[in-house]
Amino acid sequence: MTTPTRILPAGDRALLVELDSEPLVVSLTERLRRTPVPGMEDVLPAARTVLVTTTPRTDLDEVRRALRTMTVDLEAHDHTGVPESEPVTIPVRYDGADLADVAGLLRMSRDDVIAAHTAATWRCVFIGFAPGFAYLSCGDDRLTVPRRAQSRTVVPAGSVALAGGYGAVYPRSSPGGWQIIGTTDSPMWNLDAEPPALLQPGRRVRFVDEETL
Amino acid sequence: MSELEVLETGPLSLIQDLGRPGYLSSGVGVSGAADRGSARLANRLVGNDENGACIEVLMGGLALRARTVTTVAVTGAPATALLDGIPMGHASVIVMEPGQTLRLQYAQVGLRSYVGVRGGLAVPDVLGSRSTDTLSGIGPEALKPNDVLPVGTWTRNFPNVDVAPVPAMDPGPLSVRVIGGPRDDWFTNPDALTTGAWAVSPDTDRIGARLNRHAGAPALQRTSEAELPTEGVALGSIQVPPSGQPVVFLADHPISGGYPVIGVVADEDIDRIAQARPGQLIRFTTA
Numbered sequence: 172m173t174t175p176t177r178i179l180p181a182g183d184r185a186l187l188v189e190l191d192s193e194p195l196v197v198s199l200t201e202r203l204r205r206t207p208v209p210g211m212e213d214v215l216p217a218a219r220t221v222l223v224t225t226t227p228r229t230d231l232d233e234v235r236r237a238l239r240t241m242t243v244d245l246e247a248h249d250h251t252g253v254p255e256s257e258p259v260t261i262p263v264r265y266d267g268a269d270l271a272d273v274a275g276l277l278r279m280s281r282d283d284v285i286a287a288h289t290a291a292t293w294r295c296v297f298i299g300f301a302p303g304f305a306y307l308s309c310g311d312d313r314l315t316v317p318r319r320a321q322s323r324t325v326v327p328a329g330s331v332a333l334a335g336g337y338g339a340v341y342p343r344s345s346p347g348g349w350q351i352i353g354t355t356d357s358p359m360w361n362l363d364a365e366p367p368a369l370l371q372p373g374r375r376v377r378f379v380d381e382e383t384l
Numbered sequence: 385m386s387e388l389e390v391l392e393t394g395p396l397s398l399i400q401d402l403g404r405p406g407y408l409s410s411g412v413g414v415s416g417a418a419d420r421g422s423a424r425l426a427n428r429l430v431g432n433d434e435n436g437a438c439i440e441v442l443m444g445g446l447a448l449r450a451r452t453v454t455t456v457a458v459t460g461a462p463a464t465a466l467l468d469g470i471p472m473g474h475a476s477v478i479v480m481e482p483g484q485t486l487r488l489q490y491a492q493v494g495l496r497s498y499v500g501v502r503g504g505l506a507v508p509d510v511l512g513s514r515s516t517d518t519l520s521g522i523g524p525e526a527l528k529p530n531d532v533l534p535v536g537t538w539t540r541n542f543p544n545v546d547v548a549p550v551p552a553m554d555p556g557p558l559s560v561r562v563i564g565g566p567r568d569d570w571f572t573n574p575d576a577l578t579t580g581a582w583a584v585s586p587d588t589d590r591i592g593a594r595l596n597r598h599a600g601a602p603a604l605q606r607t608s609e610a611e612l613p614t615e616g617v618a619l620g621s622i623q624v625p626p627s628g629q630p631v632v633f634l635a636d637h638p639i640s641g642g643y644p645v646i647g648v649v650a651d652e653d654i655d656r657i658a659q660a661r662p663g664q665l666i667r668f669t670t671a
Contacts, residue, residue, distance in 0.1 A: 179565050179566035179567075180565040181566050181617075181648055182620050182621070183563055184618065184619070187565075187566040200409075213405055213407075214409065215408040215409065216616075217614045218614050220616060222408075299411060299614055299640040300640075302522065306614075362522075371409055371410070
Protein backbone atom coordinates (compact mmCIF):
# COMPACT_ATOMS: atom_id res chain seq x y z
CA MET A 172 0.00 0.00 0.00
CA THR A 173 1.29 3.44 -0.86
CA THR A 174 0.50 6.05 1.72
CA PRO A 175 0.06 9.63 0.56
CA THR A 176 2.50 11.45 2.79
CA ARG A 177 3.85 14.97 2.81
CA ILE A 178 7.04 15.77 4.65
CA LEU A 179 6.98 19.47 5.51
CA PRO A 180 9.87 21.65 6.71
CA ALA A 181 9.74 22.70 10.38
CA GLY A 182 12.97 24.66 10.70
CA ASP A 183 16.52 23.34 10.54
CA ARG A 184 16.07 20.82 13.35
CA ALA A 185 12.67 19.26 12.68
CA LEU A 186 10.40 17.82 10.00
CA LEU A 187 6.61 17.49 10.09
CA VAL A 188 5.25 14.32 8.50
CA GLU A 189 1.64 14.69 7.41
CA LEU A 190 -0.36 11.45 7.08
CA ASP A 191 -3.87 10.91 5.87
CA SER A 192 -5.31 9.18 8.91
CA GLU A 193 -4.96 8.95 12.66
CA PRO A 194 -4.12 5.20 12.68
CA LEU A 195 -1.22 5.92 10.32
CA VAL A 196 0.06 8.50 12.79
CA VAL A 197 0.06 5.84 15.50
CA SER A 198 1.80 3.37 13.17
CA LEU A 199 4.57 5.77 12.15
CA THR A 200 5.12 6.78 15.76
CA GLU A 201 5.52 3.15 16.81
CA ARG A 202 7.87 2.49 13.92
CA LEU A 203 10.04 5.47 14.81
CA ARG A 204 10.13 4.34 18.42
CA ARG A 205 11.37 0.90 17.36
CA THR A 206 13.76 2.17 14.67
CA PRO A 207 14.75 5.80 15.21
CA VAL A 208 15.98 7.63 12.13
CA PRO A 209 19.59 8.94 12.31
CA GLY A 210 19.91 12.09 14.43
CA MET A 211 16.39 11.84 15.83
CA GLU A 212 15.94 13.52 19.19
CA ASP A 213 12.22 13.07 19.79
CA VAL A 214 8.88 12.30 18.15
CA LEU A 215 5.58 14.10 18.69
CA PRO A 216 2.50 12.54 17.13
CA ALA A 217 -0.62 14.68 16.82
CA ALA A 218 -3.98 14.49 15.03
CA ARG A 219 -2.67 13.99 11.47
CA THR A 220 1.04 14.64 11.78
CA VAL A 221 4.22 13.42 13.40
CA LEU A 222 6.85 16.01 14.33
CA VAL A 223 10.37 14.57 14.27
CA THR A 224 12.97 16.69 16.08
CA THR A 225 16.70 16.16 15.64
CA THR A 226 19.92 16.95 17.45
CA PRO A 227 21.93 19.96 16.20
CA ARG A 228 23.73 19.61 12.87
CA THR A 229 21.72 16.58 11.77
CA ASP A 230 21.45 16.30 7.98
CA LEU A 231 17.71 16.82 7.51
CA ASP A 232 17.85 15.62 3.89
CA GLU A 233 18.99 12.25 5.18
CA VAL A 234 16.22 12.23 7.79
CA ARG A 235 13.72 13.15 5.08
CA ARG A 236 14.87 10.23 2.92
CA ALA A 237 14.68 7.82 5.85
CA LEU A 238 11.17 9.04 6.72
CA ARG A 239 10.11 8.75 3.09
CA THR A 240 11.25 5.12 3.01
CA MET A 241 9.59 4.41 6.32
CA THR A 242 6.22 5.80 5.22
CA VAL A 243 6.07 4.12 1.80
CA ASP A 244 4.59 0.86 3.04
CA LEU A 245 3.07 2.21 6.23
CA GLU A 246 -0.21 0.59 7.13
CA ALA A 247 -2.70 1.42 9.80
CA HIS A 248 -2.13 -0.38 13.10
CA ASP A 249 1.06 -1.92 11.92
CA HIS A 250 2.06 -3.97 14.95
CA THR A 251 4.11 -6.57 13.11
CA GLY A 252 6.12 -8.54 15.60
CA VAL A 253 5.06 -6.46 18.55
CA PRO A 254 2.33 -8.01 20.68
CA GLU A 255 -0.15 -5.31 21.61
CA SER A 256 -0.26 -4.72 25.35
CA GLU A 257 -3.52 -4.99 27.26
CA PRO A 258 -5.59 -1.81 27.40
CA VAL A 259 -5.14 0.37 30.46
CA THR A 260 -8.30 0.16 32.57
CA ILE A 261 -9.58 3.39 34.08
CA PRO A 262 -12.42 3.12 36.64
CA VAL A 263 -14.81 6.08 36.42
CA ARG A 264 -17.54 7.51 38.61
CA TYR A 265 -19.96 8.95 36.07
CA ASP A 266 -20.82 11.99 38.18
CA GLY A 267 -19.56 14.77 35.89
CA ALA A 268 -21.23 18.18 35.92
CA ASP A 269 -21.74 18.09 32.14
CA LEU A 270 -23.07 14.53 31.81
CA ALA A 271 -26.69 15.69 31.44
CA ASP A 272 -25.67 18.33 28.87
CA VAL A 273 -23.65 15.77 26.91
CA ALA A 274 -26.60 13.39 26.88
CA GLY A 275 -28.82 16.23 25.64
CA LEU A 276 -26.34 17.22 22.89
CA LEU A 277 -26.07 13.62 21.73
CA ARG A 278 -29.82 12.93 22.03
CA MET A 279 -28.99 9.94 24.17
CA SER A 280 -29.94 8.97 27.71
CA ARG A 281 -27.40 9.42 30.46
CA ASP A 282 -27.08 5.63 30.70
CA ASP A 283 -26.52 5.33 26.95
CA VAL A 284 -23.65 7.83 27.15
CA ILE A 285 -22.08 5.80 29.94
CA ALA A 286 -22.66 2.58 28.00
CA ALA A 287 -21.04 4.01 24.86
CA HIS A 288 -18.11 5.47 26.83
CA THR A 289 -17.40 2.15 28.57
CA ALA A 290 -18.04 -0.03 25.50
CA ALA A 291 -15.50 1.74 23.30
CA THR A 292 -11.85 0.83 23.11
CA TRP A 293 -10.05 4.15 23.15
CA ARG A 294 -6.55 4.77 21.86
CA CYS A 295 -4.16 7.49 22.94
CA VAL A 296 -3.42 9.40 19.74
CA PHE A 297 -1.24 12.11 21.15
CA ILE A 298 -0.40 14.06 24.28
CA GLY A 299 -0.87 17.81 24.30
CA PHE A 300 -2.18 20.80 26.24
CA ALA A 301 -0.44 19.74 29.49
CA PRO A 302 1.97 17.04 30.70
CA GLY A 303 0.15 13.72 30.60
CA PHE A 304 -2.99 15.12 28.89
CA ALA A 305 -3.78 12.27 26.48
CA TYR A 306 -6.09 12.83 23.52
CA LEU A 307 -8.04 9.58 23.18
CA SER A 308 -9.99 8.53 20.14
CA CYS A 309 -12.42 5.67 19.61
CA GLY A 310 -14.35 4.42 16.62
CA ASP A 311 -17.67 5.65 18.03
CA ASP A 312 -18.70 8.91 16.35
CA ARG A 313 -21.73 9.15 18.63
CA LEU A 314 -19.49 10.54 21.37
CA THR A 315 -18.48 13.67 19.45
CA VAL A 316 -19.47 16.80 21.38
CA PRO A 317 -18.19 20.39 21.13
CA ARG A 318 -16.24 22.09 23.90
CA ARG A 319 -18.24 24.01 26.47
CA ALA A 320 -19.24 27.52 25.42
CA GLN A 321 -17.56 28.83 28.57
CA SER A 322 -14.22 27.40 29.66
CA ARG A 323 -13.91 26.59 33.39
CA THR A 324 -11.11 28.28 35.28
CA VAL A 325 -10.52 25.14 37.34
CA VAL A 326 -11.11 21.58 36.19
CA PRO A 327 -10.04 19.17 38.96
CA ALA A 328 -7.43 16.46 38.37
CA GLY A 329 -9.07 13.16 37.42
CA SER A 330 -11.94 14.76 35.49
CA VAL A 331 -13.04 12.44 32.68
CA ALA A 332 -14.05 14.55 29.72
CA LEU A 333 -15.15 14.67 26.09
CA ALA A 334 -14.69 17.34 23.39
CA GLY A 335 -14.18 17.63 19.66
CA GLY A 336 -14.34 13.89 19.03
CA TYR A 337 -11.74 13.11 21.68
CA GLY A 338 -11.85 11.75 25.19
CA ALA A 339 -9.41 12.73 27.94
CA VAL A 340 -8.67 12.63 31.66
CA TYR A 341 -7.29 15.84 33.20
CA PRO A 342 -3.91 14.86 34.70
CA ARG A 343 -3.93 17.75 37.15
CA SER A 344 -6.11 20.67 38.07
CA SER A 345 -6.08 23.24 35.27
CA PRO A 346 -8.39 25.55 33.33
CA GLY A 347 -10.30 23.76 30.60
CA GLY A 348 -13.28 23.76 28.30
CA TRP A 349 -14.00 20.06 27.84
CA GLN A 350 -17.35 18.52 28.87
CA ILE A 351 -16.86 16.65 32.14
CA ILE A 352 -18.76 13.39 32.42
CA GLY A 353 -17.04 11.72 35.36
CA THR A 354 -14.15 11.38 37.79
CA THR A 355 -11.35 8.87 38.22
CA ASP A 356 -8.73 8.24 40.90
CA SER A 357 -6.26 6.79 38.37
CA PRO A 358 -3.18 9.03 38.39
CA MET A 359 -2.50 10.15 34.82
CA TRP A 360 0.77 11.85 35.69
CA ASN A 361 3.39 10.61 38.14
CA LEU A 362 6.86 12.11 38.10
CA ASP A 363 8.24 9.08 39.92
CA ALA A 364 7.13 6.75 37.12
CA GLU A 365 9.02 6.16 33.86
CA PRO A 366 7.49 7.38 31.64
CA PRO A 367 5.64 9.83 33.89
CA ALA A 368 2.50 9.85 31.72
CA LEU A 369 0.22 6.83 32.34
CA LEU A 370 -0.84 6.87 28.68
CA GLN A 371 1.54 7.06 25.75
CA PRO A 372 0.58 7.54 22.10
CA GLY A 373 -0.65 4.22 20.73
CA ARG A 374 -1.74 2.85 24.13
CA ARG A 375 -5.30 1.51 24.33
CA VAL A 376 -7.70 2.45 27.13
CA ARG A 377 -10.96 1.03 28.52
CA PHE A 378 -13.16 3.01 30.88
CA VAL A 379 -15.10 1.00 33.47
CA ASP A 380 -18.11 2.21 35.43
CA GLU A 381 -17.16 1.98 39.12
CA GLU A 382 -20.76 1.23 39.98
CA THR A 383 -20.55 -2.05 38.09
CA LEU A 384 -17.29 -3.14 39.72
CA MET B 385 28.47 21.26 50.36
CA SER B 386 28.92 24.77 49.14
CA GLU B 387 25.87 27.05 49.12
CA LEU B 388 24.71 30.37 47.71
CA GLU B 389 22.20 32.58 49.49
CA VAL B 390 19.66 34.46 47.42
CA LEU B 391 19.22 38.02 48.72
CA GLU B 392 17.22 39.55 45.86
CA THR B 393 15.87 38.17 42.60
CA GLY B 394 14.89 41.07 40.35
CA PRO B 395 11.70 40.52 38.28
CA LEU B 396 12.33 36.80 37.68
CA SER B 397 15.27 34.53 38.33
CA LEU B 398 15.02 30.86 37.36
CA ILE B 399 17.26 27.83 37.46
CA GLN B 400 17.96 26.56 33.95
CA ASP B 401 20.16 24.03 32.23
CA LEU B 402 19.86 22.89 28.62
CA GLY B 403 16.45 21.33 29.22
CA ARG B 404 14.81 17.90 29.16
CA PRO B 405 14.68 16.54 25.61
CA GLY B 406 12.94 13.23 25.02
CA TYR B 407 9.61 13.69 26.81
CA LEU B 408 7.43 15.14 24.05
CA SER B 409 5.25 12.03 23.98
CA SER B 410 4.50 12.53 27.69
CA GLY B 411 3.46 16.12 26.96
CA VAL B 412 6.61 17.76 28.31
CA GLY B 413 8.58 20.25 26.25
CA VAL B 414 12.35 20.69 26.27
CA SER B 415 12.44 24.00 28.20
CA GLY B 416 15.97 24.97 29.37
CA ALA B 417 17.84 28.26 29.01
CA ALA B 418 16.09 30.67 26.62
CA ASP B 419 19.51 31.83 25.34
CA ARG B 420 21.30 28.48 25.21
CA GLY B 421 24.59 29.89 23.92
CA SER B 422 24.97 32.24 26.89
CA ALA B 423 24.12 29.46 29.36
CA ARG B 424 26.73 27.21 27.75
CA LEU B 425 29.35 29.95 27.91
CA ALA B 426 28.60 30.67 31.59
CA ASN B 427 29.21 27.01 32.34
CA ARG B 428 32.38 26.77 30.27
CA LEU B 429 33.85 29.82 31.99
CA VAL B 430 33.54 28.18 35.41
CA GLY B 431 34.77 24.79 34.22
CA ASN B 432 31.42 23.01 34.16
CA ASP B 433 29.86 20.74 31.63
CA GLU B 434 27.82 22.97 29.29
CA ASN B 435 24.59 21.49 30.68
CA GLY B 436 25.26 22.66 34.25
CA ALA B 437 22.34 24.28 36.06
CA CYS B 438 22.79 28.04 36.19
CA ILE B 439 20.57 31.03 36.99
CA GLU B 440 18.64 32.80 34.23
CA VAL B 441 18.05 36.37 35.37
CA LEU B 442 15.40 38.46 33.63
CA MET B 443 16.59 42.10 33.25
CA GLY B 444 19.01 41.94 36.23
CA GLY B 445 18.42 42.68 39.91
CA LEU B 446 19.71 39.38 41.32
CA ALA B 447 21.83 39.47 44.48
CA LEU B 448 23.68 36.40 45.82
CA ARG B 449 25.89 35.89 48.88
CA ALA B 450 28.53 33.17 48.97
CA ARG B 451 28.87 31.01 52.09
CA THR B 452 32.12 29.44 50.90
CA VAL B 453 34.56 30.30 48.13
CA THR B 454 32.41 30.20 45.00
CA THR B 455 33.41 30.79 41.40
CA VAL B 456 30.82 32.36 39.12
CA ALA B 457 30.54 33.97 35.67
CA VAL B 458 27.84 36.25 34.24
CA THR B 459 26.99 36.03 30.54
CA GLY B 460 24.08 36.98 28.28
CA ALA B 461 22.48 40.41 28.79
CA PRO B 462 25.36 42.57 30.11
CA ALA B 463 23.93 43.48 33.51
CA THR B 464 26.87 44.97 35.40
CA ALA B 465 27.99 42.57 38.12
CA LEU B 466 29.18 44.18 41.35
CA LEU B 467 31.19 42.12 43.83
CA ASP B 468 30.78 43.91 47.16
CA GLY B 469 30.16 47.03 45.08
CA ILE B 470 33.13 46.64 42.74
CA PRO B 471 32.26 46.22 39.02
CA MET B 472 33.44 42.94 37.54
CA GLY B 473 33.98 42.10 33.86
CA HIS B 474 31.16 40.64 31.80
CA ALA B 475 31.68 37.03 30.73
CA SER B 476 34.61 36.75 33.10
CA VAL B 477 35.52 34.44 35.96
CA ILE B 478 34.58 35.95 39.34
CA VAL B 479 35.75 34.41 42.60
CA MET B 480 33.49 35.18 45.56
CA GLU B 481 35.05 34.87 49.00
CA PRO B 482 32.84 33.68 51.87
CA GLY B 483 30.39 36.44 52.81
CA GLN B 484 30.87 38.42 49.60
CA THR B 485 27.81 39.58 47.67
CA LEU B 486 27.37 39.57 43.90
CA ARG B 487 24.74 41.98 42.68
CA LEU B 488 23.54 42.33 39.08
CA GLN B 489 22.41 45.79 38.07
CA TYR B 490 19.63 46.19 35.53
CA ALA B 491 20.78 45.36 32.01
CA GLN B 492 20.55 48.22 29.50
CA VAL B 493 20.41 45.87 26.52
CA GLY B 494 19.28 42.26 26.14
CA LEU B 495 16.77 40.52 28.35
CA ARG B 496 18.36 37.57 30.13
CA SER B 497 21.66 37.21 31.98
CA TYR B 498 23.10 33.85 33.05
CA VAL B 499 25.04 33.24 36.25
CA GLY B 500 27.12 30.10 35.93
CA VAL B 501 28.38 28.62 39.21
CA ARG B 502 31.39 26.32 39.39
CA GLY B 503 29.98 22.86 40.24
CA GLY B 504 26.52 23.82 38.98
CA LEU B 505 23.42 24.31 41.11
CA ALA B 506 22.68 20.95 42.69
CA VAL B 507 18.91 21.24 43.11
CA PRO B 508 16.97 17.98 42.51
CA ASP B 509 16.39 17.21 38.85
CA VAL B 510 13.01 16.45 37.32
CA LEU B 511 13.02 14.04 34.36
CA GLY B 512 16.75 14.49 33.99
CA SER B 513 16.85 18.28 34.00
CA ARG B 514 17.01 21.08 36.55
CA SER B 515 15.30 23.59 34.30
CA THR B 516 12.09 25.37 35.23
CA ASP B 517 9.36 24.99 32.63
CA THR B 518 7.06 27.96 33.25
CA LEU B 519 4.34 26.57 30.98
CA SER B 520 3.96 23.10 32.48
CA GLY B 521 5.09 23.96 36.00
CA ILE B 522 7.83 21.32 36.04
CA GLY B 523 11.20 21.86 37.70
CA PRO B 524 12.46 24.11 40.49
CA GLU B 525 10.37 27.09 41.57
CA ALA B 526 11.42 30.63 40.71
CA LEU B 527 14.08 31.91 43.10
CA LYS B 528 12.91 33.85 46.16
CA PRO B 529 14.84 35.97 48.64
CA ASN B 530 16.29 33.80 51.45
CA ASP B 531 16.52 30.69 49.26
CA VAL B 532 19.74 28.78 49.82
CA LEU B 533 21.00 27.09 46.65
CA PRO B 534 23.18 23.99 46.92
CA VAL B 535 26.26 24.04 44.70
CA GLY B 536 27.60 20.79 43.26
CA THR B 537 31.14 19.55 43.45
CA TRP B 538 33.45 19.81 40.47
CA THR B 539 35.87 17.35 39.07
CA ARG B 540 37.23 18.88 35.90
CA ASN B 541 40.20 21.12 35.58
CA PHE B 542 39.64 24.82 35.44
CA PRO B 543 39.52 26.17 31.87
CA ASN B 544 42.41 28.26 30.71
CA VAL B 545 40.54 31.53 30.15
CA ASP B 546 39.24 34.08 32.60
CA VAL B 547 37.40 36.30 30.12
CA ALA B 548 35.47 35.23 27.02
CA PRO B 549 35.25 37.64 24.09
CA VAL B 550 31.55 38.06 23.30
CA PRO B 551 30.04 40.36 20.68
CA ALA B 552 28.23 43.34 22.17
CA MET B 553 24.47 42.91 22.29
CA ASP B 554 22.73 45.03 19.71
CA PRO B 555 19.71 47.07 20.79
CA GLY B 556 18.95 47.85 17.14
CA PRO B 557 16.93 45.85 14.62
CA LEU B 558 17.80 42.15 14.65
CA SER B 559 18.11 40.27 11.41
CA VAL B 560 16.85 36.74 11.90
CA ARG B 561 16.88 33.87 9.41
CA VAL B 562 13.69 31.91 8.95
CA ILE B 563 12.88 28.68 7.14
CA GLY B 564 9.43 28.75 5.51
CA GLY B 565 6.76 26.22 6.48
CA PRO B 566 5.29 23.93 7.54
CA ARG B 567 2.09 25.94 6.93
CA ASP B 568 3.19 28.91 4.80
CA ASP B 569 0.59 27.72 2.28
CA TRP B 570 -2.09 28.84 4.77
CA PHE B 571 -1.28 32.48 3.94
CA THR B 572 -2.14 34.49 0.87
CA ASN B 573 1.03 36.55 1.30
CA PRO B 574 3.69 34.51 3.16
CA ASP B 575 6.34 36.94 1.85
CA ALA B 576 4.86 39.61 4.13
CA LEU B 577 6.77 37.91 6.97
CA THR B 578 10.07 38.99 5.42
CA THR B 579 8.78 42.43 4.33
CA GLY B 580 9.42 45.37 6.66
CA ALA B 581 10.00 44.97 10.38
CA TRP B 582 8.21 43.54 13.41
CA ALA B 583 8.36 44.94 16.94
CA VAL B 584 8.65 42.74 20.03
CA SER B 585 5.57 43.26 22.18
CA PRO B 586 5.74 43.94 25.95
CA ASP B 587 3.99 40.64 26.76
CA THR B 588 6.90 38.52 25.64
CA ASP B 589 8.08 35.75 27.95
CA ARG B 590 9.79 32.35 27.97
CA ILE B 591 6.85 30.83 26.10
CA GLY B 592 7.22 33.15 23.15
CA ALA B 593 8.24 36.51 21.75
CA ARG B 594 5.00 38.14 20.63
CA LEU B 595 5.36 40.42 17.63
CA ASN B 596 3.47 43.46 16.38
CA ARG B 597 3.67 44.94 12.91
CA HIS B 598 5.95 47.94 12.71
CA ALA B 599 5.24 51.08 10.68
CA GLY B 600 2.40 49.84 8.52
CA ALA B 601 4.18 46.94 6.86
CA PRO B 602 1.75 44.40 5.34
CA ALA B 603 -0.22 42.17 7.69
CA LEU B 604 -0.25 38.40 7.28
CA GLN B 605 -3.48 37.23 5.64
CA ARG B 606 -4.68 33.69 6.06
CA THR B 607 -6.26 31.91 3.11
CA SER B 608 -9.06 30.65 5.35
CA GLU B 609 -10.14 30.73 8.95
CA ALA B 610 -10.44 26.94 8.97
CA GLU B 611 -9.16 25.22 12.07
CA LEU B 612 -5.85 23.40 11.75
CA PRO B 613 -5.85 20.02 13.51
CA THR B 614 -3.47 20.09 16.48
CA GLU B 615 0.11 19.43 15.40
CA GLY B 616 3.55 19.46 16.93
CA VAL B 617 5.47 22.73 16.86
CA ALA B 618 9.25 23.06 16.88
CA LEU B 619 11.31 25.53 18.92
CA GLY B 620 11.45 28.83 16.99
CA SER B 621 8.13 28.26 15.22
CA ILE B 622 6.37 31.45 14.16
CA GLN B 623 2.73 30.72 14.90
CA VAL B 624 0.09 33.06 13.50
CA PRO B 625 -3.26 33.21 15.33
CA PRO B 626 -6.28 34.77 13.56
CA SER B 627 -5.26 38.22 14.86
CA GLY B 628 -2.29 38.08 12.49
CA GLN B 629 0.11 38.94 15.34
CA PRO B 630 2.74 36.18 15.31
CA VAL B 631 4.38 34.48 18.29
CA VAL B 632 7.92 33.13 17.99
CA PHE B 633 7.96 30.10 20.27
CA LEU B 634 10.81 30.08 22.79
CA ALA B 635 12.07 27.60 25.41
CA ASP B 636 8.80 26.93 27.28
CA HIS B 637 6.53 26.85 24.22
CA PRO B 638 3.55 24.51 24.07
CA ILE B 639 4.54 21.33 22.27
CA SER B 640 1.53 21.41 19.96
CA GLY B 641 -0.86 23.98 18.62
CA GLY B 642 -3.80 24.55 16.34
CA TYR B 643 -2.71 27.74 14.57
CA PRO B 644 -0.62 27.60 11.42
CA VAL B 645 3.16 28.04 11.65
CA ILE B 646 4.34 30.20 8.74
CA GLY B 647 8.04 29.60 9.31
CA VAL B 648 10.61 28.50 11.87
CA VAL B 649 13.56 30.61 13.02
CA ALA B 650 16.96 29.07 12.26
CA ASP B 651 18.23 27.29 15.37
CA GLU B 652 21.35 29.50 15.56
CA ASP B 653 19.23 32.68 15.66
CA ILE B 654 16.77 31.64 18.37
CA ASP B 655 19.07 32.79 21.19
CA ARG B 656 19.04 36.32 19.78
CA ILE B 657 15.23 36.44 19.71
CA ALA B 658 15.25 35.27 23.33
CA GLN B 659 17.35 38.36 24.11
CA ALA B 660 15.15 40.83 22.18
CA ARG B 661 13.59 43.44 24.43
CA PRO B 662 10.05 44.74 24.11
CA GLY B 663 10.04 47.40 21.40
CA GLN B 664 13.09 46.00 19.66
CA LEU B 665 12.68 45.49 15.91
CA ILE B 666 13.08 42.17 14.14
CA ARG B 667 13.53 41.66 10.41
CA PHE B 668 13.10 38.15 9.07
CA THR B 669 15.22 37.00 6.15
CA THR B 670 14.82 33.80 4.18
CA ALA B 671 17.38 31.22 5.27
